[in-house]
Amino acid sequence: MTKRKPLIAGNWKMHKTGPEAVETARKLAGLTADVDRVDVMIAPPFTALAQVAEVLRGTRIMLCAQNMHWEPRGAFTGEISAEMLLAAGCTHVILGHSERRQFFGETDQTVNLKLRAALAAGLKPVVCIGESESERDEGKTFSVLDKQVQNGLKGLLSDDLKGLTLAYEPVWAIGTGKTASSQQAQEVHAYLRDQLAKAYGRSVAEAVRILYGGSVKPANIAELMAMEDVDGALVGGASLEAETFNQLVHYQN
Numbered sequence: 001m002t003k004r005k006p007l008i009a010g011n012w013k014m015h016k017t018g019p020e021a022v023e024t025a026r027k028l029a030g031l032t033a034d035v036d037r038v039d040v041m042i043a044p045p046f047t048a049l050a051q052v053a054e055v056l057r058g059t060r061i062m063l064c065a066q067n068m069h070w071e072p073r074g075a076f077t078g079e080i081s082a083e084m085l086l087a088a089g090c091t092h093v094i095l096g097h098s099e100r101r102q103f104f105g106e107t108d109q110t111v112n113l114k115l116r117a118a119l120a121a122g123l124k125p126v127v128c129i130g131e132s133e134s135e136r137d138e139g140k141t142f143s144v145l146d147k148q149v150q151n152g153l154k155g156l157l158s159d160d161l162k163g164l165t166l167a168y169e170p171v172w173a174i175g176t177g178k179t180a181s182s183q184q185a186q187e188v189h190a191y192l193r194d195q196l197a198k199a200y201g202r203s204v205a206e207a208v209r210i211l212y213g214g215s216v217k218p219a220n221i222a223e224l225m226a227m228e229d230v231d232g233a234l235v236g237g238a239s240l241e242a243e244t245f246n247q248l249v250h251y252q253n
């Protein structure tokens with residue numbers, strides 16, 4: 001079992017209009033009102049953030065964005081800055097999700113720019129990393145993760161890691177129904193923590209939450225969360241319905 005406070009986060013991706021997001025957030029707030037041993041967070045699409053922030057006010061559910069641009073303002077049509085996210089009520093932002101790397105050309109370098117901008121603005125980043133199926137099959141899992149961590153986190157100081165969350169999301173497990181086994185997840189999470197310890201010191205590494213993401217469901221969450229270095233889950237599909245997401249939040253019951 002993790003030594004860190006568990007965090008169960010829902011990434012709603014490109015799902016839900018403002019009113020739909022408000023309805024789900026309201027239900028979720030009611031269902032999770034009793035929860036204090038687990039942190040809960042949701043990441044609705046940009047257009048729903050401000051409305052959902054109103055619903056979450058006074059609840060323990062934290063609000064997260066799914067992406068941001070690294071510049072504070074300017075001629076960047078279609079982009080959103082850290083300051084805009086803060087003003088909309090976000091405390092966190094997901095960076096470098098594999099779908100953004102795969103479909104929108106994000107690289108470790110752009111993730112690094114965004115990460116620094118988020119930290120400078122006071123937004124807490126959730127940095128996603130993970131190998132593809134072919135990379136795993138070729139035995140490259142750890143070298144791929146090394147590169148993503150080293151380049152993605154380049155220039156960060158130990159202090160910067162205080163607000164940082166890592167999310168290990170093997171690309172082959174996202175939306176496929178193929179979950180990493182709890183042993184596979186633990187192996188990678190422990191490896192990542194060791195790499196952080198080498199770079200930033202053991203006590204810093206011990207405080208960083210490392211989430212697992214990829215086909216997390218009520219049926220497999222308890223097993224994953226039983227692992228020492230699995231500190232939470234970043235959930236896509238199973239976070240869209242309040243009842244199902246609530247079951248994930250209550251995985252200890």
Ligand code: 13P
Binds near residue numbers: 011177236
């Ligand atoms: P699924 O839970 O739908 O596999 O998605 C995981 C994910 O990408 C969360 O960011």
